Amino acid sequence: MNSRLLFAFLCIASLSTGCIINDNGGCSSCRPPPAQRGDVTFLWTFGNLRCDQARDVYGVNITIPGxxxxxxxxxxxxxxxxxGITLHDFxxxxxxxxxxxxxxxGRILFEANGTFIIDGSRTVMVDLAPSGSPGSSANLNWNFPGNASCSTAGVYSVDVTVDDKTANFPCTQGQxxxxVATDYIAPxxxxxxxxxxxxxxxxxxxYNGGLTTQAYTSVNASYNLYTIGxxxxxxxxxxxxxxxVTFDCPQSNPTVYVNFQDRNTGNWVYPAAGxxxxxxxxxxxxxxxKPGSYTLRVSTTISGYNYVSAAGIIVNVGSHAITNVPDVTLYRQ
Incomplete structure (x- = not known):
């Protein structure tokens, strides 16, 4: 059988794809197969608790409009x-x-909402939030440079702060x-x-940065932690x-501001004065x-006069080490 006849045979055998033979022996108007019916399986937790842990939960009511x-x-x-439960033939x-x-x-204890798409069977994992609160938890993961494991990175535990609340977790839990599940917080x-x-x-x-949560829906977030000095x-x-002639802190004990400018990127570590x-x-x-080279700026105000460090003070920061900088002189401007 020559290649064109073979292609025609295969095309006829798969008419469901909408395959049409053209004069060049190719396939034009080849359409993907139609979407498939399927089942949906819901697997649920309640504030990250299983059914045997959330003992007040008697059952789960599901509403799918239409x-x-x-x-x-x-x-x-x-x-x-x-x-959970499997619902059939959508x-x-x-x-x-x-x-x-x-x-x-029949009192509602936890609730969640969302959307699923059927093209064949699928599974939806849902963590329901306490009723009456639109808050959400977040499931957090962390990574170290080179995708190192906790033991390779030498990390025993991780302090996680969300807004103003800090908790400590075993390092391996975040991998x-x-x-690691946060408490419920506002979206x-x-x-x-x-x-x-x-x-x-x-x-x-x-690492520090942002976390975005959604109403009634748990979010997953992964962060890359960096080596520090x-x-x-x-x-x-x-x-x-x-x-x-130098002098020490006056009795007024003014606020002194410290800032570091990354010599590679030009970015300041802290906003404004520092x-x-x-x-x-x-x-x-x-x-x-972060390990690297920084330009240091230190400033304060005493009796209406600004005192600022000299330009060009370089601080080199190494990994897992503290650089001791000699006393910085602030000059009256």
Whole structure:
């Protein structure tokens, strides 16, 4: 059989693809196969608790607009040892859903909503949030440079801060499929910070940035922590351009601002004037800096005069090390 006849035979054998033979022996108007009907399996948790842990949950009610569900959509929390249910034979398409976990009296304890798409069977994993609150939890994962494991990176635990609340977790928990679950928080933008610690709680890696949560829906977020170093900064003041006479913090104990400019990117580590500390609290150890070379700027105001460090002070920060910077002189402007 020559190649054209073979192609024609194969094309006829797969008419469902919409294959049409052209004069050149090719296939034109080849369409993808139609979307398939399928089942949807819901697997659920309640604030990251299983059915046997969320003991007040009696069942889960499912609503899918336009669909008539068995038992009016009311299902047991666990069926045949599985925390969830499989609903059968949906036409291809997109379906919004609402899940409500209820107690024995029908009181709604947890709820969630979302959308699933049918093109063949699929599974939807849902963590229901406490009823009455549009908040969401987030499942967090973290990575280290080179995709190192916790043991290879020397990390024992990780401090995680969301907004103003900090909790400590075993490092390995953040490298599992489930990750680390946050508490329920309002939907929207949040500040998040990670400090990876060794067994003696020395910081080794760091990250800070944003976390976006959605109403009634858990989100998954993964973060790449970076190696850190640090610098110890102290200061004195001088009223003379040559710095021949210096003095220590005055009784007014003004705020001193410290900032680092990355010499590679030109970006400042802190916004505006910098990170502020009472003058008398020196030295200040900045221990969450990326290794690299920085230009240092230190400034304060005393009795209406601005005092600023000289230009061009370079601080080189290494990995997992604190650079001790000699006392920085702030000159009156």
């Amino acid at each position: 669909e008539q569900l068995l038992n009016n959509g009311n299902y047991a929390c666990s069926t045949n040892g599985v925390d 036409a291809p398409g997109s379906y919004p859903y609402t899940l409500q976990a209820v107690d024995f009296n 599992t499929a489930q990750g 929207g933008e949040h500040y998040i910070e990670f400090v990876a610690l060794d067994a003696q709680r020395h910081p080794l890696y760091y 640090g610098a110890s900064i102290s200061w004195r003041m001088s009223d003379y351009a040559d710095g021949s 990170d502020g500390h009472a003058c008398s609290t020196k030295p200040i150890v900045f221990q969450f800096l």
